Structures are given as C-alpha cells and as structure tokens.
Amino acid sequence: MSALFAPLKLGSVTIPNRIGMSALTRNRAPGAVPTEIMKDYYEQRALGGAGLIVSEGTLVTRQGSEWPESPGIWNQEQVKGWKTITDAVHKTETKIYCQLWHLGRLSHPDAPEQIAAGEPVYAPSALSARGGKFRFISGEPGYVKPTEIADPTTLIALFKTAALNAKAAGFDGVELHGANGYLVHQFLDATANTRTDKWGGSVENRARFALETLRALIEVWGPDVAVKLSPAGGYNDMGMPLQDTVDTFGYLLREISTLGLAYVTLMRYTPMTDPEFDGKKRATQHDVIATFAPFLSNTALFVNSGVTADEAAALVGSSTAAGVFFGIPFIAHPDLGRRVRAGKAFDNEVDWARVYGATGADHRAGYLDYKVAVY
Structure with a gap:
C-alpha cells in the first residue's frame, strides 16, 4: 500500500496521501446552511486519514x-458555516x-x-429527464420540463461567485x-442539449x-481547480452512443x-448508477479509464466508483492514476x-435508512456514530 501514502502536489497545495473522500450528499444542512454536526463529520474523516476531502455537492x-x-x-451565512468546517x-x-453544484433540469x-x-x-x-422522485413533495413527483436558459453566461457567473465564496470560506x-446528469453534464450530452446556438x-x-x-x-483559484466527470453516463438519464x-x-x-487544473476525476461505470428506461439500460458501458486517461497528458487523474483498497494501490502503484x-x-x-x-477491513455496514437523515430522527445517527477500528 506504500504508493497510496506518498504525498502529492495538487495545484498550490500538497496532500499527504493519495486517498480522497469523494463528494457525498448527506442532507444535514437545514436552510442550506452548514451545521455543527457537519463540522464533526468532516473532522472525523480528516482525522481518519483522508488526504483530500471533497465537500458534498x-x-x-x-x-x-x-x-x-x-x-x-x-x-455569507453559508460561508461562515463552511469556514468552521474548513478550519x-x-x-x-x-x-x-x-464541490460546486448546479442541478439544471433536475430541480423541481x-x-x-x-x-x-x-x-x-x-x-x-x-x-425533461426521466426518473427522479421528490419524496418531500406531495405525490412524490418526478422531473419536469425545464426552461431553456437564454444566456448560459448568467449561470457561469453563479459558479464564479460561488468560487469567490469558497475562497472566503477557507x-x-x-x-x-x-x-x-447535472447542469454541466447536461450541456455536454447531446440527448439533453439540442441547442442550435454556440452552446449546442x-x-x-x-x-x-x-x-x-x-x-x-x-480566474478566482488559479491552479486549485478540478472537475469531476462521468463519461459512462446512465445516472439521471444521461448517455450517448459510444462514438x-x-x-x-x-x-x-x-x-x-x-488549462493547468489540479486534477480530473473520472467516474467508472457502475450498475448502481445505470437505470433502466423502456426495458433498456441507460449508461454507455465502456472502460472509462483506458479510454480517456490518454487525453490527460498534463493533468493528475483520480479514479472514482467502486474502487477497493487493493485496486487503489494497484492503480497508483502502476501510475495509471495519481490518486x-x-x-x-x-x-x-x-x-x-x-x-x-493498517490493512484493516472495511467491515462496518452502512445504515442506509439514515444515510440521508430521517424525519424526526437524530441527524447524528447514521452519520457520526460509526465505529473506528482498533489500532
């Protein structure tokens, strides 16, 4: 496992090892403001040996x-909440x-x-995207037909403001x-983007x-910018023919x-993100890493989706991935x-009933109460 524990320079910072914690939506921010238990959650995982943490979407x-x-x-209330977490x-x-996130057509x-x-x-x-289920709205509706954005640069401006706020948040x-299948992916995919102007x-x-x-x-962050992509598609009604x-x-x-990015994350195909519509699976199954790694001659590659500890060591040890x-x-x-x-097993069971919180429940349950191993 030694390859995983070599430091790695990403942009202007150096991470202590090649193990990253990917973005994980957890639904613990009432009013969209980060909370004290979120601070405890991220702090636990930093102390637990993550080299790089990416915030939930x-x-x-x-x-x-x-x-x-x-x-x-x-x-600014959100900036203040995030600052306690980054500190x-x-x-x-x-x-x-x-992780900067815009839902695009997946809002309601x-x-x-x-x-x-x-x-x-x-x-x-x-x-509209097929699928979806808004369980907190009466009738649990799915996705709806969105409004075409007249000027996409207004959305880019939102990301830039968020980037400035992220800097202020530490x-x-x-x-x-x-x-x-979120906004950026929607622009990329010809099944979601049928524009006839310079954006399609x-x-x-x-x-x-x-x-x-x-x-x-x-413009805001210099080299400390990354992007996460899922070329195999599937999730949220994405996917084009292979070519x-x-x-x-x-x-x-x-x-x-x-562009000089810090890194690119490529998500591999996984069955759990491949829904079925009209009797057909939606994703474009192929070896994402073998296909697209050669295009990243100047940028660190991180691999995501279903990676085991042994596979992680092999990917980094062979220089297939930086992390x-x-x-x-x-x-x-x-x-x-x-x-x-330490070579310990991943032997805790995920408390799926509480992963995204539960109405009227203690939000610490299934969030902060998992046991650590004995060292």
Missing part, C-alpha cells in the same frame, strides 16, 4: 433539489475542496427552495461537478459551457489538459485512510 444558487437540506455557498479539517494534514418548481428563489428550473434545453480549491450542436459547442466555467473558476461519448469527452479532456476517491466506504468508515494503511 454544494449548491451555487437556491434550487429545488430532490436532496432536501443540501448545503449552498451563495450567501476543523485544517487542524489535520488533510486538504478540502468545495414545487420544491420550497425553488419557490423561494422565484426562478424557473433552468437547463440547456427544454427537455477551502483549498474547488471541484466543478460535471458528472451524474457540435462537440466543441457542447463542451463550451464546461470549459468556460472552468476558466471562470481559474459520440468518445468524441465529446475526448475533446473536452484534451482541452482541459491545457483514488472512495465514496460509500467513507460513509461507514470515518477512519478509512487509517484502515487502508
């Missing part, structure tokens, strides 16, 4: 997410990035936060959420929103490789990094 503007009580970073993490060697107009925003649900095109960098149509036009947003983030996928993400990654992100295992193992170093 953090909304860049008020939106009607199907994930109630998701945190935001569009106002706690920085008492260890761990670094922490803020009847969600309280969307109503409070006074804005329609915006997306690249007026095309983060070490920002990760653009370009995966899992050709590969270059569909990649424009992601690249212009990254450039805006670089379109290779052409689109290959072009995007070639361009990204010239690895663990997601679900970090939910039940706050000491995951220490377990990997």
Whole structure:
C-alpha cells in the first residue's frame, strides 16, 4: 500500500496521501446552511486519514433539489458555516475542496427552495429527464420540463461567485461537478442539449459551457481547480452512443489538459448508477479509464466508483492514476485512510435508512456514530 501514502502536489497545495473522500450528499444542512454536526463529520474523516476531502455537492444558487437540506455557498451565512468546517479539517494534514453544484433540469418548481428563489428550473434545453422522485413533495413527483436558459453566461457567473465564496470560506480549491446528469453534464450530452446556438450542436459547442466555467473558476483559484466527470453516463438519464461519448469527452479532456487544473476525476461505470428506461439500460458501458486517461497528458487523474483498497494501490502503484476517491466506504468508515494503511477491513455496514437523515430522527445517527477500528 506504500504508493497510496506518498504525498502529492495538487495545484498550490500538497496532500499527504493519495486517498480522497469523494463528494457525498448527506442532507444535514437545514436552510442550506452548514451545521455543527457537519463540522464533526468532516473532522472525523480528516482525522481518519483522508488526504483530500471533497465537500458534498454544494449548491451555487437556491434550487429545488430532490436532496432536501443540501448545503449552498451563495450567501455569507453559508460561508461562515463552511469556514468552521474548513478550519476543523485544517487542524489535520488533510486538504478540502468545495464541490460546486448546479442541478439544471433536475430541480423541481414545487420544491420550497425553488419557490423561494422565484426562478424557473433552468437547463440547456427544454427537455425533461426521466426518473427522479421528490419524496418531500406531495405525490412524490418526478422531473419536469425545464426552461431553456437564454444566456448560459448568467449561470457561469453563479459558479464564479460561488468560487469567490469558497475562497472566503477557507477551502483549498474547488471541484466543478460535471458528472451524474447535472447542469454541466447536461450541456455536454447531446440527448439533453439540442441547442442550435454556440452552446449546442457540435462537440466543441457542447463542451463550451464546461470549459468556460472552468476558466471562470481559474480566474478566482488559479491552479486549485478540478472537475469531476462521468463519461459512462446512465445516472439521471444521461448517455450517448459510444462514438459520440468518445468524441465529446475526448475533446473536452484534451482541452482541459491545457488549462493547468489540479486534477480530473473520472467516474467508472457502475450498475448502481445505470437505470433502466423502456426495458433498456441507460449508461454507455465502456472502460472509462483506458479510454480517456490518454487525453490527460498534463493533468493528475483520480479514479472514482467502486474502487477497493487493493485496486487503489494497484492503480497508483502502476501510475495509471495519481490518486483514488472512495465514496460509500467513507460513509461507514470515518477512519478509512487509517484502515487502508493498517490493512484493516472495511467491515462496518452502512445504515442506509439514515444515510440521508430521517424525519424526526437524530441527524447524528447514521452519520457520526460509526465505529473506528482498533489500532
């Protein structure tokens, strides 16, 4: 496992090891403001040996997410809440990035936060995603037809403001959420983006929103910018034919490789993010790492989705990846990094009933009460 515990320079900072904790939505931020128990949660995992933590998806503007009580970073109260978290993490060697998130067509107009925003649900095109279930709205509705955004640069401006707020909150960098069918992914995917202006149509036009947003983030953060991508698609009704996928993400990654980002995370195909519609699986199954790693000649690659400790060591030891992100295992193992170093098993069971909180329940349960191993 020694390869996993070599330091790694990312942008302007050095992380102590190659084990990252990926963004994990946990629904513990009433009113979209980070809380004290969130501080305890992130601090646990920093003390538990994560080299780099990426915050849960953090909304860049008020939106009607199907994930109630998701945190935001569009106002000063949120900045103050995040600052307590970054301060706690920085008492260890761990670094922490803020994942900047816009839902696009995956918001709902009847969600309280969307109503409070006074804005329609915006997306690249007026095309609804299949699926979805807003359990906190009467009738548990699915996704709705969004409003096509007239000027996408207004959305880029939201990301830039969020990046400025993330800097004020003490983060070490920002990760653009370009995966899992959310706004950036919607612009990239020809099944969600049917625009005929400079933001749609050709590969270059569909990649424009992601690249212009990254450039805006670089204006704020310099080299401390990253992006997360899921080329295999599937989740939230994403996915193009294989050649379109290779052409689109290959072009995007070639361009990204010239920007000087800290890292790119590629999510591999996993069955749990591959829904079925009309009797067919939605994802475009292929080896994401073998296909797209060659396009990243100048940028550190992190691998995400279903990685085991042994596989992580092999990926980093072979220089296939600079580092690895663990997601679900970090939910039940706050000491995951220490377990990997000591050769301990991931033997805690995830309390799925409380992963996203439970109405009227103690939000610490299934969040802060997982046992650490004996060392």
